Amino acid sequence: MPRSSSPPPPKRARLNDSPHDHHNPNGGGSKPNTDGRMRDLPPLSLSILGVEPLDEFIKEIADFIHHMIMTRPDIVGNIEVEAKVGILRDKMSGQRIMLPVLVESIIAPDSIDCRFESNMSVNQHKHYNTLLNGLKTASSQPSHPASPLEYHHLYLVDSFYTSEDREKVRVTRDEKTGTVTECMRKIRLGDLNIYSPKRAADWRVSVNLEVPVQHPLGSPTHTRRKDRMSYSHEEFNIDLTQVTSTTSPGAPAQILHELEIEIARSEILLATAAARGDVNLPEHERSAFDELIRAFVNNARILVRNSSDGWQ
Amino acid sequence: MPRSSSPPPPKRARLNDSPHDHHNPNGGGSKPNTDGRMRDLPPLSLSILGVEPLDEFIKEIADFIHHMIMTRPDIVGNIEVEAKVGILRDKMSGQRIMLPVLVESIIAPDSIDCRFESNMSVNQHKHYNTLLNGLKTASSQPSHPASPLEYHHLYLVDSFYTSEDREKVRVTRDEKTGTVTECMRKIRLGDLNIYSPKRAADWRVSVNLEVPVQHPLGSPTHTRRKDRMSYSHEEFNIDLTQVTSTTSPGAPAQILHELEIEIARSEILLATAAARGDVNLPEHERSAFDELIRAFVNNARILVRNSSDGWQ
Secondary structure, three states, X not given: OOOOOOOXXXXXXXXXXXXXXXXXXXXXXXXXXHHHHHOOXXXXXXXXXXXXXXXXXXXXXXXXXXXXXXXXXXXXXXXEEEEEEEEEEEOOOOOEOOOOEOOOEEEOOOOOOEXXXXXXXXXXXXXXXXXXXXXXXXXXXXXXOOOOOEEEEEEEEEEXXXXXXXXXXXXXXXXXXXXXEEEEEEEEEEEEEEEOOOOOOEEEEEEEEEEEOOOOOOOOOEEEEEEEEEEEEOOEEEEXXXXXXXXXXXXXXXXXXXXXXXXXXXXXXHHHHHHOXXXXXXXXXXXXXXXXXXXXXXHHHHHHHOOOOOOO | OOOOOOOOOOOEOOOOOOOOHHXXXXXXXXXXXXXXXXXXXXXXXXXXXXXXXXXXXXXXXXXXXXXXXXXXXXXXXXXXXXXXXXXXXXXXOOOEOOOOEOOOEEEOOOOOOEEEEOOOOHHHHHHHHHHHHHHHHHHOOOOOOOOOOEEEEEEEEEEEEEOOOOOEEEEEEEOOOOOEEEEEEEEEEEEEEEEOOXXXXXXXXXXXXXXXXXXXXXXXXXXXXXXEEEEEEOOEEEEEEEEEEEOOOOOOOEEEEEEEEEEOOHHHHHHHHHHOOOOOOOHHHHOHHHHHHHHHHHHHHHHHHOOOOOOO
């Protein structure tokens, strides 16, 4: 029996769907032969099965995130799933890696000696800011096909502490009020690197477990200031952040420009991951995790593909 | 302004779309917490732009085929676009190539020293025959989401001649009647190899120019017999062929099992390629080429992914 990741859509009515075509002054009139042949073309099905085949790329990322969630340590905490936009660099040369493939590819873990640099130029950062502001405005129009984006400008200070058992703890404060907004230990569960040879940037998907902890004693080992423009859209936050790091009072500050998208609600991730593929649940519940990851990957791809020019 | 390869679809109503969910005896009742959280999840847009991002993989293949067509030699002939299912082998070791990527990837031309072997085991061939016969039967049911498949069993004999100017000419005859069905010179325009690490097979897209010629004089250099099960679906032919090659009367015959899908009508390829992206034409005419290639790639992917097990 035919199976697929999505329900059978109707055929795409591709040609002859406008009653005006035969008299179109801009098209067929000047190219009678070409146009005449194209009119022979009936609507095409999406495939011999009538549906789009499963997207192997999105399924691989969904399988990875699902595996990280289901095999996580038995510690109470929040699951963080994020995609960062940056550059995959060869550890030896420092140059962007090159693989013999033409389009976006998921790199096999531990196969290439590279590091991910979560950084971009000031101009690139500004470019994204302009695009996201434009999208925020456009998305508030009734004609926009998706929900509107929300926007918050955050000023945060992270202080890092090394606890007695050598775990790293991050304390986040609102810069203006000094209020502690988060105090937690981050456990890295896994990463997947995505090489994107057609674009100016690569990306990385990370899954972490964020465990709330007591405020540590002693002094922080280093601090960083985050000037963050945070755009939220449905289940996702897109954070465009200027990070100023200080390791010691005398050392010069390091400034990085980061772009990341994260899945906003850990409880939704956990609930949909637990329901994934459960045959006792209705189809829309057991596929909710894959739909969430599909939108996550779509959004990450849109961000990476717009590392220059307009939205595409 | 938001742009995309496809028109804005409606949001996917993902959860809470059934009035019976709250009383579903198989789902929510036994998992109140998980289910309760999932009910908080509103319908998701496909992305921040409201649409699926462009499929970079399909666009790359469409760009390649389009380039081959538009830069073809100025000789009257038919354009053949086909995808063959087989194995990419390292030229030195003969082993299937390995690249450090997790999913289907288009290999950069001339980057890897490999050859494509258009062959499969007898069992694999039989497996495809069973699947395609099943699909043919299923596709004739009114509930099937795509058009029905047609089927023809062909017995053909190809004879190859080398002409005086050293061009290779192929004469194809119907084995039963001896009638010449084709007499042509095939000019290879280009190939793209697709590595498919999750599947038992890789694939290759080829673009050729088939030029009708006079029947050559002299004797053929070699012949091959083709026992072909040909399934046609809309604009595509799927050919499952057992090829028996004979190079000389004394030599043992070589038997290969091939699977390929080709775009059936050269004139449609030429007409849609010429119209691609022409802003003077209506949108559905200028996108007809990309829609044709999308269905072609979808079908090739479905074939490759079913190199074992059932349709998926």
